[in-house]
Amino acid sequence: MFIQEVSIDINSKINKDELFQEFNLLLSFYRDSGQTQGRIESQYIDNNRIVSLPYTLEKKSLDKKNNNIYVNNWIKKIETLSNSLISIKTIGKTMENYNGCCTCEKSDFFILMTNYVSIDSPITCGSCNQSVPLYRLPQYYDFGYMPILSWETNYQSCDRLQMNCEVGERWSLNQMQEINSQLSKQGIEICKKIQELTKIKTFYFLYNYKKYKADQSDRPCPGCGKKWNLKTPNDYFYDFKCNNCNIISTFSPNS
Ligand SMILES: [Zn+2]
Ligand SMILES: [Zn+2]
Structure with a gap:
């Protein structure tokens, strides 16, 4: 599986713990939209940054095109509260030769x-x-x-x-x-x-x-x-x- 880093720099006076909770909710919405796996991501505050490391099946699972209305609304909310933009990047794989998931054009069943x-x-x-x-x-x-x-x-x-x-x-x-x-x-x-x-x-x-x-x-x-x-x-x-x-x-x- 892929490990992604979803993070945001805090450029406002928002309470960090409050923002951490909102970030947690964003990760729940990512889970409900099927974009992240297992709900076992690490999430932490590092100075003025909040970071979460979820697992995904595809490198591009967190692409905007897979977001639903809840994910989009929460990204907007967090970006407004922290006065900065969320950044998403792939930081690793669970296995060296992991190639992703099913790529069948149409599954038999x-x-x-x-x-x-x-x-x-x-x-x-x-x-x-x-x-x-x-x-x-x-x-x-x-x-x-x-x-x-x-x-x-x-x-x-x-x-x-x-x-x-x-x-x-x-x-x-x-x-x-x-x-x-x-x-x-x-x-x-x-x-x-x-x-x-x-x-x-x-x-x-x-x-x-x-x-x-x-x-x-x-x-x-x-x-x-x-x-x-x-x-x-x-x-x-x-x-x-x-x-x-x-x-x-x-x-x-x-x-
Ligand atoms: Zn398949
Ligand atoms: Zn039967």
């Missing part, structure tokens, strides 16, 4: 998926298996992608509980692997809406850590009961895919 450590986009491209920046999709709700990001953090919270094992492990695992759980229902609704907006088939990734006595390959789709085993697993690592229920999954490692 999308997958809604994440995990407790991911700071990628919750949308994966079915053609190249890479992250799709949210701002490439039509705006989802209130000029941004809040409901998708809220499903993402719900999923990550469940995944963290099941990884930690001691509190709510069974409950959180079931949220992730049962098609009728609240978490799955929320995700499947999001997939439907993304498909409506983009006209690209959108699958929900159903986690699978179930115990099976019989051969897993014969396991029917948990939604419609039909066969959903991919004869040859697709190019990446998915073993099951149901085109009726729009869910995709893998063999359980727990058998």
